[in-house]
Structures are given as structure tokens and as C-alpha cells.
Amino acid sequence: MDYTKKPLPPIVAKLGTGLLGVGLVLVVLSFVTDTHRAFFDYLWMYMFLVSIGVGSLALVALEYLVGATWSTPFRRISEFLAALIPLLVILVIPLIFGMHDLFHWTHEETLLNDPLLQAKSAYLNVPFFLIRTAIILLIWVVFYFLFIRNSLKQDDTRDPLLTKQSIKFSAAFAILFMFTITFIAIDWMMSLEYHWFSTMFGVYYFAGTMVAAFAAGTFCSVQLNENGYLVSNIKDNNYYSFATLLFGFNVFWAYIGFSQYMLIWYADIPEETFWIMMRMKGSWSYFSIGLIFVHFVIPFLILLPRSSKVKPKLLTVISIWLLFAHAYDLYWIIMPSYFTEGFVFGWSELGFLMFAFGLIITVFRMRAAKSNLVPVGDPKLEAGLNFHLN
Amino acid sequence: MLKNILNKIKEFDTAEDKEVRSSKLYGKAALYNTPNEITEAAAVVAGKGYKKFDIYTPYPLHGMDTAMGLPPPKIGYVSFIMGITGTILALVMMIWMSSIDYPNIIGGKPFFGLPGAIPITFESTVLLCGIATVLGLLILFSKMPKLNSPLNDTDFMKHVTSDKFGLVIETGDEMYIEDEVLNLFSKTNAYEVQDIYFRESNLTKKTPLFDKKFTMAIIITGLMTAGVAYVTLNYVLYETVPFNWMWQQGRIDAQSKSDFFPNQSGMRPPVEGTVARGFVPYEYQGMPDSVVKLLSNPVPVTVKSLERGQDRFNIYCSPCHGYTGDGDGRLRDQFPKPPSLHNEKVKNWPDGNIFHVMTNGQNVMPSYSEQVSKEDRWAIVNYIRALQRAKDASEEDLEKAK
Numbered sequence: 059m060d061y062t063k064k065p066l067p068p069i070v071a072k073l074g075t076g077l078l079g080v081g082l083v084l085v086v087l088s089f090v091t092d093t094h095r096a097f098f099d100y101l102w103m104y105m106f107l108v109s110i111g112v113g114s115l116a117l118v119a120l121e122y123l124v125g126a127t128w129s130t131p132f133r134r135i136s137e138f139l140a141a142l143i144p145l146l147v148i149l150v151i152p153l154i155f156g157m158h159d160l161f162h163w164t165h166e167e168t169l170l171n172d173p174l175l176q177a178k179s180a181y182l183n184v185p186f187f188l189i190r191t192a193i194i195l196l197i198w199v200v201f202y203f204l205f206i207r208n209s210l211k212q213d214d215t216r217d218p219l220l221t222k223q224s225i226k227f228s229a230a231f232a233i234l235f236m237f238t239i240t241f242i243a244i245d246w247m248m249s250l251e252y253h254w255f256s257t258m259f260g261v262y263y264f265a266g267t268m269v270a271a272f273a274a275g276t277f278c279s280v281q282l283n284e285n286g287y288l289v290s291n292i293k294d295n296n297y298y299s300f301a302t303l304l305f306g307f308n309v310f311w312a313y314i315g316f317s318q319y320m321l322i323w324y325a326d327i328p329e330e331t332f333w334i335m336m337r338m339k340g341s342w343s344y345f346s347i348g349l350i351f352v353h354f355v356i357p358f359l360i361l362l363p364r365s366s367k368v369k370p371k372l373l374t375v376i377s378i379w380l381l382f383a384h385a386y387d388l389y390w391i392i393m394p395s396y397f398t399e400g401f402v403f404g405w406s407e408l409g410f411l412m413f414a415f416g417l418i419i420t421v422f423r424m425r426a427a428k429s430n431l432v433p434v435g436d437p438k439l440e441a442g443l444n445f446h447l448n
Numbered sequence: 449m450l451k452n453i454l455n456k457i458k459e460f461d462t463a464e465d466k467e468v469r470s471s472k473l474y475g476k477a478a479l480y481n482t483p484n485e486i487t488e489a490a491a492v493v494a495g496k497g498y499k500k501f502d503i504y505t506p507y508p509l510h511g512m513d514t515a516m517g518l519p520p521p522k523i524g525y526v527s528f529i530m531g532i533t534g535t536i537l538a539l540v541m542m543i544w545m546s547s548i549d550y551p552n553i554i555g556g557k558p559f560f561g562l563p564g565a566i567p568i569t570f571e572s573t574v575l576l577c578g579i580a581t582v583l584g585l586l587i588l589f590s591k592m593p594k595l596n597s598p599l600n601d602t603d604f605m606k607h608v609t610s611d612k613f614g615l616v617i618e619t620g621d622e623m624y625i626e627d628e629v630l631n632l633f634s635k636t637n638a639y640e641v642q643d644i645y646f647r648e649s650n651l652t653k654k655t656p657l658f659d660k661k662f663t664m665a666i667i668i669t670g671l672m673t674a675g676v677a678y679v680t681l682n683y684v685l686y687e688t689v690p691f692n693w694m695w696q697q698g699r700i701d702a703q704s705k706s707d708f709f710p711n712q713s714g715m716r717p718p719v720e721g722t723v724a725r726g727f728v729p730y731e732y733q734g735m736p737d738s739v740v741k742l743l744s745n746p747v748p749v750t751v752k753s754l755e756r757g758q759d760r761f762n763i764y765c766s767p768c769h770g771y772t773g774d775g776d777g778r779l780r781d782q783f784p785k786p787p788s789l790h791n792e793k794v795k796n797w798p799d800g801n802i803f804h805v806m807t808n809g810q811n812v813m814p815s816y817s818e819q820v821s822k823e824d825r826w827a828i829v830n831y832i833r834a835l836q837r838a839k840d841a842s843e844e845d846l847e848k849a850k
Binding site: 326 | 483484561563
């Protein structure tokens, strides 16, 4: 193994800072001009960051849990993407101030006049909501630091026992992750329309999260590896694994999304169908049909042949595509509650998207500057570098 | 007894071993210990230009096809074409069943709804694709009609199906020279080399596609599976909780008693003011004849409406009124005889009055508004008018009809 640490190219810093700067200006401007709209955009951006950050941490846990070796050379990349998690704690603060704008159920007069909400209010009330969010964020932050501390310590000590310890953390986190991601999806996105309920919604968001995390991981890994920032002899077999899992989780997302839609369509109950009807109103209907193609049909057909799963350039394009597809998906979930008449995408939304990408790149760059890009002390690394599918 | 059966199976299993091998060599077989060794060996053998050789491994090895220099496999096309066939078949089937052959409104949905059809389409696609892939693999790679390979029942086959990776070069290959092959094996670190000889049966006779023992085994297995499934489903599970929940439900049947409700009636009356789908309430319900003089007949007199009126009249009116309206229906001795429809009173009634009687009932005649739709009642009125006209027909009318 011949890893020597190289600093990331200056383009990464420029791109990250540029996007972050322009994004921040637009974010501030949109808060000044239209606060109500800006809070919805902000929630959209926040959930996208949750997907990338927490999803990446779940990938790290998944690798430990199943004992995968192919992904060990790339594990740091997911760990650095998960460095967004501590920031999520700070970024949630504006959302708490925007709760009155975002959630109708927080309004006193709604509670008084709505028997359905009164029935739900044992769960859906502001103090309990905040407690849940705090607990969820705490779990994420604690596990992020547990994983990253063990992983970084191993670079120096090369102690295999640290891997064993991380496997135990992963077992705990796997369960907690499923609960937290379900609750965060229900609380922050499903309660936008508090009359609506879907038992599949948590799984739906989870599936999207995994697609986004895999897409972000694939993009960074392929780019860094192709340009020689990782260890040199990583080959097709590792790419193939990335692409199959990306493909698999994307099909899983489509499966869950369709199942949710079909059950609502079949039962035809007004308190469920209205959520779909909101997404069929005016120009939203084109947006909804577009989601099927952007998130599923096109990536499915491109990733289906075996040959396309080992082409680095194609993987780069398709992983960026799927990242945007996940943003598209979240937009479809959140924004119809604000733009009730039809689809709108303006400079304000673009600014939030730029801010999100700028933040991800900058956090990744700053985290990567401090540590090795490859977990050099991991006992599974050698097996990962010589990974063959046979 | 079980021991006997097991012994028989063992005998059956090892019977082939006793078959004499001929002295003709089929090929040289080499065994390797690791997947990496076999992949390298395959690449070397393919690189030398051998054509008739094959690799046998206990599990699939990725990248083996490129190492062996094989062209891209054709099996994908079989799977794809059959998968698409499954998709189209399922969609055509459901469109045909649900919107052409037996259209039924279910839950207020369109006859054919794509979301509801997707699961079945998916199942059908996967089913056809899977079956076609397995059959295609058997035919393309295992050369299906040929059942008897010289490799069967050899020590080599036992190893490559459990713990070793095997390579066989056939003597039929154009480049086959024994020393070179052995040299190749030793260079690629073969763990063991074996000679595989043809069986007598490989050389002398063709193996039938349906071997007697094989066919019997298939039939017995099929009968046993079907029998066990039949008994399980029809006798064991049929009466067992929870499998009987589909047909033994704790529900109240129509017209039956229920202690749940105070009046002990199992059926609930509809909410007051409920109107059936397609039913238009009659505005003069229960009022005297005089108020309906102004009701006008919306159904025009056409051949079609008269035929419809005749049809309904014969079904609903004729039992009492008779087919001609004279009041001599089939129930004439069991039921009060109704007055003739040809008397002056009825003849002089406006259409609306006849309609009102049908809708509202009169004396012992009940309302027919629930059996006969509004349009049909007007069609009957037209038909009664035709009957009245026919009763007074003259000679000239007959001439005209001719």
C-alpha cells in the first residue's frame, strides 16, 4: 500500500466557497424579501443536508455491520460527508423560529377548530416535537463522533480492536438510524400536511436518503480515485459494487414510492388522496410525472447494462444526476405545501440549492484537509484494495 | 422401512458409477485450489488458442467470461424479450378482462387503472423472464436435450461441485497435444490432473431425452407435491385458524338477527333522505291524480322506445293487466281483476296520469318506481297508447299496414 496524502486541488475550495458565498447572499436576500417562502426553501435544503450527512453515516455503519471490504478504501469519504451532522444542530435553529410559518398545526386557532388535530395533539405538539428533534440530533451527533474518533485513532494505532468496537456501535446505530430517520421524516415533512398519514413515508424518505448518500459517495470516490488522491490499484470491481448498490437502492426507492402511491390510489380515502391531489394540481402534475423519469426511469435504463457500471465517467454523471434527483424528490415532498397553485422554481430556491452544495463541498474539503483520505490503519483495507467480486 | 428406501436411493444414485468406461479419452481435467488460480489458468488456456475447454466452479466467478475470452452471452436477450412479452401479456389480459370482457365498476375506479395493474404486470414480467432465463440457460449452456455428459459421476465432478475449481480441455480440440496440455496444467499450478474417459453409453447409443428412471422420478415427485398440497390446502388448512378467516367471518348476513343493535335488526336502514345512484325522486309522490295533469312525456315515440315499453309492460304489467291491457292477466283468479286499460277514463287521461299511477300506485296496485326506471315508465305509457290505438283499429289501418 502506497498512500501519501495529497491536498485537494484548489478548484474544490474555489467551487465550494463560491457556491457557499453566492448561495448565502441569495439565502439572506430571500429571507428579507419573502420570509414565509424562505422557510419552506430552508426546510427543503435542511432535509437535503440530513439525507447526505446522516445517510453517509448510515453507509459507514452498514460497511462495519456487514463486514464489507470493497468499500473500506472509500469509507473516509462517507465519514467526511457525515461531518455535516454537527452543523445540522446549528442549522436547525432557524427552522425552530420558522415553525409558525411552516406548520399549520402549531397555530392555536387551528388546534381549537380541528377535531382531527386535537386527536393527534398528544403527539403533535410543539414541546414534544422539539424534544424529539433534540433527541434525534443528539443521537446522530454522538454516533458521528464515535465513528470518526475510532476511525481516525486507527490511523495512528492500527488497532484492529477499534474496528470491533465500531461494529458494536454500528449495530446500535443501524436500529437507531431507522427510528430517527422515520421520526424526522414524519415530524419535519409529513406534518406539513398534518391531516395526511402514510405508514410508508418513513421508508420512502429512508430509500431516498440511501440513494443520495450512495450518489454523493460514488461521485467523490470515483473523482478522487480517478485523479489519484486515493490508493492507486482500486479497480472496476469496487466501482461495480458502488454502481450495483446505487442501482439497487434507486429501484428500492421506486418500489417504495410506487407502493405508497398505489395503496393511496387503491384505498381512495379522502384524507390520504388529497396529498396526491396537491401534487396533481396545475403544473405540479408535470413535475410529479417528471419525478418518475428523473429519479427512476432514466437512471434505471442507464445503470442497467453491466458495462455501464464500471465506466468512471458515466458513474460521475449518474451520481450527480441522482443527487439532483433526490433534491427534486424532496422538493416534490415539501414545496406543494407552499406553492399550492402550481410549480414554481425561482432564484430563491436556486440560492438555497447552491448554498446546500457549497456547504457540502466546503465541509468535506475542510474535514479532508485535516486527515487521511484513506483509512490507512484499517485491517480490512488490504482486502479492499485487492477486492475481486469472485 | 425408511432405511430400505434410503438404501434404494443410494443404490439408484450409485448405479451409474458401475457403468463401464470406454478406453477413449474425453479430455484432461485439472483441479485448482483457489478462484484466482482458475481465473489465471482460464486466461492462459484461452490465450493459447484452445476452443473446446470449459471451467467448472462451485459458485459463479465474476470476470470468468472475460478470462475465458467468451463473447457477450446471448441469454440477456432471451430474458429481455420474454420479460417484455410478460409485460405486454399481463397488460393485454387485464385490459381485456376488466374493460372489455367483464367491465365492472369497483370502488368507483375506471375499468382499467394502470396503478392497480402494475403489481400483476410486474409479477408476470418476472415470471416469464425467470422461466425463460432458466430454460435458456439449460438449452444454451447445458445443451439440454443432451443429458449424459462424460463428466457425470466422476471424482472431478464431485470436487468442482463442492470445494475445487476445475478446468477440462477436450481431446476434440484441434490444438490438443497431451504433453502440451499437461505442461500447461503444471505451469498454472494445477493441484491435480485427471483423465476423463467416455462412457460406453456416450459412444454407442443416444441418450433419450426422457430417461425411464428420470421420468418416473419426475412423475412421482409431481404427484407427491400435488397430493400433499391438495390435502394441506383442502383438509388441513381449510378448517384451521387463521386460514379459514376468509370464509368464516364474524359478520352479520343480510336479513339476520343481531344483538348489537337495540332493535335486533342486522341490517341498518339508510340515512334518512338517502337517494340511490341514478334515482331521481318523484316530486308528486303520494299526491292525488289531479296535480299531475301537466306532466309531459319526455320519451319520444320511436320504434326503439315502443319495443322497450312492450318489453317492460310484458314483464311488469301483464301479470295483472294482460298482454293486451284487457285486465285478463295470468293472475286473474288469485288477485282482484284490474279494470281494462281500454276504458274511456284511461283513454282520456293525459300521459302524466298513467305515469303517476305507475309511479305512485293506485288502490291495490303498488308503486313500480323501484322496479322500473323513470324512462322505462314513460316508454310503457307510449306502449299503452299504442295498445289503445290498436284496439280501435279499422279496415283501413290494416290496408295501411300492408
